[in-house]
Amino acid sequence: MKLQQLRFLLAVAQNDLNITAAAERLFTSQPGVSKQIRLLEEELGVTIFERTGRQLTGITDAGKAIIARAEAVLREVDSIRDVASEFSDPHTGSLSIATTHTQARYVLPPIIKAFRARYPSVDLQMHQGNPEQISEMAAGGTVDFAIATEATVDFGNLIMMPCYHWNRTIITPCDHPLRDVVPLTLEAVAEYPIVTYVFGFTGRSQLDQSFRRLDLEPNVVFTATDADVIKTYVRLGVGIGILAKMAYNPEQDKDLCSLDATHLFPSSTTRLGFRPGLFLRAYHYDFITLFASHLTRDLVEQAVEAASEQERSALFNGLTLQEY
Numbered sequence: 001m002k003l004q005q006l007r008f009l010l011a012v013a014q015n016d017l018n019i020t021a022a023a024e025r026l027f028t029s030q031p032g033v034s035k036q037i038r039l040l041e042e043e044l045g046v047t048i049f050e051r052t053g054r055q056l057t058g059i060t061d062a063g064k065a066i067i068a069r070a071e072a073v074l075r076e077v078d079s080i081r082d083v084a085s086e087f088s089d090p091h092t093g094s095l096s097i098a099t100t101h102t103q104a105r106y107v108l109p110p111i112i113k114a115f116r117a118r119y120p121s122v123d124l125q126m127h128q129g130n131p132e133q134i135s136e137m138a139a140g141g142t143v144d145f146a147i148a149t150e151a152t153v154d155f156g157n158l159i160m161m162p163c164y165h166w167n168r169t170i171i172t173p174c175d176h177p178l179r180d181v182v183p184l185t186l187e188a189v190a191e192y193p194i195v196t197y198v199f200g201f202t203g204r205s206q207l208d209q210s211f212r213r214l215d216l217e218p219n220v221v222f223t224a225t226d227a228d229v230i231k232t233y234v235r236l237g238v239g240i241g242i243l244a245k246m247a248y249n250p251e252q253d254k255d256l257c258s259l260d261a262t263h264l265f266p267s268s269t270t271r272l273g274f275r276p277g278l279f280l281r282a283y284h285y286d287f288i289t290l291f292a293s294h295l296t297r298d299l300v301e302q303a304v305e306a307a308s309e310q311e312r313s314a315l316f317n318g319l320t321l322q323e324y
Contacts, residue, residue, distance in 0.1 A: 003077060005040045006070040008033045009048065013067050017049065017056035075141050079279040090282055096125040098134040099147040101226045103270065106246045107324070108147075111290050119283045130198075130225070139275050144284065146273045147291075158273035159303055162316050163292035165267040166324035168207065169248050170259040171234055171241040178240060179257060186214055186264050193221040193239035195230050207242060210265045231256060246324045269321070276304070294319050 011022035012033065023030040041048050048063035049056045059067065095115075099108065104126055112124065127137060131148045138146035138158055146158060149166075170189065172178055181188045190211065199205065211218045221239050224230050227247035234241040234256060241256075248258045272291060274280075285297040299315060306312035 001040065001043060002036075003074070005036045006074055008036045009040065009067060009070050010074065012037065012049070012056065013059065017058070019056065071141065075277065078141075079277070091119055092121040093281060093283065094123040094125065095145075095283065095287060096127065096143040097145045097147060098127045098129060098137040098143040100130070100134070100149070101128055101228075102244050102247055103147050104128055105227065106244070107270075108291075111287070114290055115283075115287050118286065122283055138273060141275065144274060144278060145287075147270065149268050149270045158275055159312065160271045160273035161288075161292070161295055161300065161303055162319070162321060163270050163272050163295070164322040164324055165269055167245055167262040167267050168242055168265050169245045170261045171231065171243065171248055171253070171256045172259065173234070173237070174255070174257040176240065176257070179259065184259055184261070184264065186211060186216055189240070189242075189261075189264070190216045190218050193219050194242055195222045195224075195233045195239040196220060196242040197227075197230070198223045198225050206266055206268055244324075267323075280304075292322070294321065 007026065008022065011026050012019055015021040015025060019033050020030050023033045026033070037048065044066070046062040046066070047060050048066055050058035050060060097108075108126075115122075116124070125143070127134075127143055129137065134146045134148050135158065137143045147163075170178070170184070178184070178188060178192060196207065199208070208218070219239075222230075222233050224233075227243045230241045230243050231247075231253060233239070242261070245258075245262075248256070250258070272288060272295070280300070285300060288295045288300055289297070302315055303312050306315065
């Protein structure tokens with residue numbers, strides 16, 4: 001069994017059983033990939049892929065178990081390289097992040113700028129998605145870190161750490177009658193069409209729960225994953241906007257007015273997570289601390305070593321998190 005065969009195996013599985021696409025991804029030939037997979041099957045004495053003629057049509061139960069093990073093996077191989085790089089050249093490498101648009105657009109820019117100044121030779125990659133996609137990318141090893149807000153139940157077995165609290169703002173045209181409602185109430189908000197996040201993004205579930213607690217049915221007429229899109233449709237008069245407070249900029253959004261909604265909705269918590277077994281290099285720890293200053297290297301290491309999720313959560317009890 002060779003590492004090359006395991007890489008071929010994963011590439012085929014990750015490219016919808018398309019051997020040609022897998023070969024292109026690996027910069028090799030289609031016959032070469034087919035041959036190595038056949039040799040691996042012969043060595044193991046099991047069929048990994050179901051076939052109709054020469055066409056791969058599915059993955060056998062044995063194949064699914066073998067592919068899962070192959071993923072783990074190749075992750076460990078990558079970790080060995082990371083360990084070596086940490087000692088041979090600690091200021092080079094790569095850092096990949098999966099997050100939502102709100103984090104990428106409004107929170108991460110100064111963090112990325114500071115990190116780049118400290119580690120100019122580290123290759124940075126950012127992927128955007130919904131919480132489920134973000135979780136899958138981190139758990140599968142596509143990215144190092146997941147950064148998102150929705151409940152940690154969405155993040156499988158990732159090691160999740162709280163970074164900061166944030167709340168919402170309601171944005172309207174500056175001549176909107178809602179600006180005259182003092183104090184602002186959810187009942188008043190529910191009287192108007194609402195433009196907000198797609199369910200599953202940026203604390204949307206907590207927003208819905210706040211209305212349900214008062215037996216209110218919000219009139220959500222338009223949803224988006226992107227705060228800038230939400231603001232665009234508020235400008236068009238589609239409805240009032242409910243979005244993350246950090247997504248409103250008084251200078252850039254001076255044609256819109258912001259109404260404080262912190263008394264209407266509970267705070268949400270943004271978390272950073274990574275898969276167990278990820279080898280954290282010095283620049284990984286530095287990025288985490290830049291993003292959340294209370295997450296020191298010592299605290300992160302304790303979280304990694306925690307025996308259970310309950311023990312890990314206890315580490316963060318009593319911490320004072322930044323508020324956005």
